[in-house]
Amino acid sequence: MKVLGFILPIVFLLNGCTPTSEYGDSLDHTPDEEGYYYQLITLPIPEDVVLEVGGLDILPDGRPAVSTRRGEIWLVDDAYGASPEPVYHRFAHGLHEPLGLLAKDDAIYATQRGELTKMMDNDGDEVADVYESVYAWPLTGNYHEYSYGPLELPNGNLFVSLNLAWVGYGASPAKWRGWALEISPEGEMTPMAVGFRSPAGIGITSNGDIFYGENQGDWIGSGWITHIEAGDFLGHPGGLRWTEDEQSPLKLAYDDIPNTGEPMFAAAEEVEELKLPTVWFPHTIMGISTSAIIEDNREGDFGPFHGQLFVGDQGHSKLMRVYLEKVNDAYQGANFPFYEGFASGILRTAWGTDNSLFVGQTSRGWDATGKSPYALERLVWTGKVPFEMKEIHAESDGFTIVFTLPVDASQAVDQSLYDISSFTYKYHNTYGSPAIDIESLDITGADVSEDGLSVRLTVDGLREGYIHEIKLRELQSSSGISLLHDFAFYTLNNIPGSASNSTGSSDEPQGSNASGQNSSQAKNVTSMPESWNGQADHELAIGTVPGLRFDEEFFEVKTGSKVQFTFNNNDDMLHNLVITVPGEIDDVAESAMGLGIRGQEMNYVPDSGSVLFYTTLLEPETKESIFFIAPQEPGEYPFVCTFPGHAMTMRGVLKVVD
Ligand SMILES: [Cu+2]
Known part of the structure; x- marks a missing residue:
């Protein structure tokens, strides 16, 4: 067995340089190039080894173990250093396209198309002697029935994910296609989550959170990564045919899924089990085929991104970077370009013992920008810190961008430096989606922190559920370095504070109304005007009764x-009360429905001249008083709750008489 420590000094000696400059190739690059900060080293592969990497893990002694699409497992000696001359040693063969590999407890596990297999070398010759079936699942032979994993879960169980078959659309002809399975070392299987289309990239964080990468296709508007929890439905309904199985953690049917082309967040309002993508990867911009997911747990030895995720892309031969945060108890976050120019299509990543990132690649069956048919490479940090957007945090009224180096504050305060627009994708059974509903946002402020490391942007028109593209122009660090990458995408599933925005405070925008009849009156005045001298002519009170009704349906003023x-x-759900122009109640209710994702932030009150007065959207067990001057025109003024689904029954009449 080769020991790493003996190899490196020889390399240094030959090169006549110090360890820090061993990877001296960054000198060939300028600071505006990725290669200045990270050096890519390609490991030679002998001609008689077809290393179409399907699975990759690092053995405790530091050697990479690689499974290939052709069914072999190779152990790689001498894989480190700036100019490695690796030696390949075959550990196993005859496997059925193992697309994942895990080294654990002196064994190597691999996921074949139809089975999770444990392999052991009992006689010490580093060739597997025992191939043990841990758990098997059926196959039909469809080419697209790929299987991935295993990941090791914190409880010691193993996690595998199974592609749908492809029959012109994603389908699950054999049991558990489109599912993730949890399998104990003893072979006990629990179906964990469903809704996968092509979950080739799976990763687990040091917190034990599992993420998977999805690829554009039917029902999948663009690539994404999503945090998987037991009982989730992740978005593709092909696997739902098995939810009738008694082991299924959820009861959801294909026909429960709306195939309307509405955005996924809108579908998720109807389908409680539907989990929204944690971070979308806009197609062609952030790759075209999301793959490997790995957490940077290198404590700063791979650059300034500890705690973030690196996500591969097979078709574009590149890595992206993901910053995650929790808002309303769910992960969301931003992705950034990180490094491109790998030799082939990236499928797998693993940390080397020297804190370099091994990247296993193949482009068979799916063309990649890297033109090699397969490759094994290492990405090494040169010790130089790029000027990057490091993190983006969602705020109730904008974003905070955190940088790796202090910004030039005189530039960064210029609002015209920033462009933000938001968009989303269609959720439907056709293949992919264009970006839809694109809107630019107005930047209203850019404040630089005292240390220069962050910029707080305030904007108008954040849209919950949407992807927000954030672009910067010409920004430099305080030391004059240009931004290495000048755009990012933030998936704003939740706006911080939005869950409590609707409780009835009185700071609603006032007075901007177009009602001809009451044009001088604000529509939501929640404290008594001073001119009333503490006295109203009418004090009306209303509550709710079961059956989606108000407890009073007639008032006279x-x-x-x-x-x-x-x-x-006094109900257990959200309601408002909207007083409308005679004859307009149904139009107002319909306009409220049409507000879509913006409805809640607008209290489901459309910006319409037909709305006279309204309360904000009230949480259960809260109340709000509104104050207004009754119309001068006698008549029957309807009132209604415009929360979606309530308007047909929650209505009444305010009769105005002379
Ligand atoms: Cu209501």
């Missing part, structure tokens, strides 16, 4: 009188 109208939401 005098024209031009001072009205205090108190809505006590």
Whole structure:
């Protein structure tokens, strides 16, 4: 067995240089190139080894173990150093396209198409003697029935993910296609989650959180990574045919999934089990085929991104970087370009014992920008810190961008430096989706922190559920280095604070209304105007009763009188109360529905001249009083709750009389 420590000094001696400059190739690059910060080293592969990498892990002694699409497992000696001359040693063969590999407890596990297999070398010759079936699942022979894993879970069980078959669309002709399975070392299987299309990239963080990468296809508008939890439905309904099995953790049917082309977040409002992507990878911009996911747990020895994820792309032969944060108890975050120019299509990554990143590649069956048919490479940090957007944090009214180096504050305060727009994708059974519903946002502020490491952007028009593209122009660090990558995408599943925004505070925008009849009156005045001298002419009170109804459906007030109208939401769901122009109640309710994702932030009150007065959207067990002058025109003014689904029953009449 080769010991790493004996190899490196020889290399240094030959090169006549110090360890820090061993990877001296960054001198061939300028600071505006990725290669200045990270050096890519290609490991030679002998002609008689077809190393179409399907699985990759690092043995405790530091050697990479590689499974190949042709069914072999190779152990690689002498894989380190700046100019490695690796020696390949075949550990196993005859496997059925093993697309994942795990070294654990003196054994090597691999996921074949139809089986999780444990291999052991009992006689010490580093060739597998025992091939043990841990758990097997059926196959039909469809070419697209790829199987991935295993990951080791914190409880010691193993996690595998199974592609759908492809029959012109994603389908699950054999059991558990489109599912993730948890398998104990003793071979006990528990189906964990469903909704996968092509979950080739899976990774687990040091917290034990599992993420998978999805590829554009039917139901999948663009690539993404998603945090998987037991019982999730991840988005492709092909695997739902097996939810009737008694082991299934959820009961959801294909026909429960709306195939309307509405965005996924809209579908998720109907389908509780539907898990939204944690971070979208916009097609062609952030790759075209999401693959390997690995956490940077290198404590700074791979650069300034500890705790973030690196995500591979097979078709574009590149790595992206992901910053995650939790908002409303769910992960979301931003992705950034990281490094491109790998030799072939990236499928697998693993940390070397020297904190370099091994990258296993193949482009068979799926063309890649890297033109080698297969490759094994290492990415090594040169010790130089690139000027990058390191993190993006969502705020209630914008974003905070954290940089790796202090910014030039005189530039960074210029709002015109930033462009933000938001968009989403269609969720439907056709292949992929264009970006839809694209809107630019107005930047209203750019404040630089005292240390220069972050910029707080305030914007108008954040849209919950949407992907937000954040572009910068010409920004330099305080030391004059240009940004290495000047764009990122933030997946804004939740706007911080949005869950509590709707409780009835009185700081709603006031007075911007287009109602001809009451153009001088604000529509949501929640404290008594001073001119009333503490006295309303009418004090109306309303609550709710079961069956989606108000507890009073008729009130009478005098024209031009001072009205205090108190809505006590004593129900267990959200409601509002909207007073409308006669004859317009149905139009107002319909416009409220049309607000889509923006509805809640707008209290489901459309910006319409037909709305006279309204309460905000009230949480259960909260109340709000609104104050207004009754119309001068006698008539029957309907009121209604415009929360989606309530307008047909939650309505009443405010009669205005002379
Ligand atoms: Cu309601």
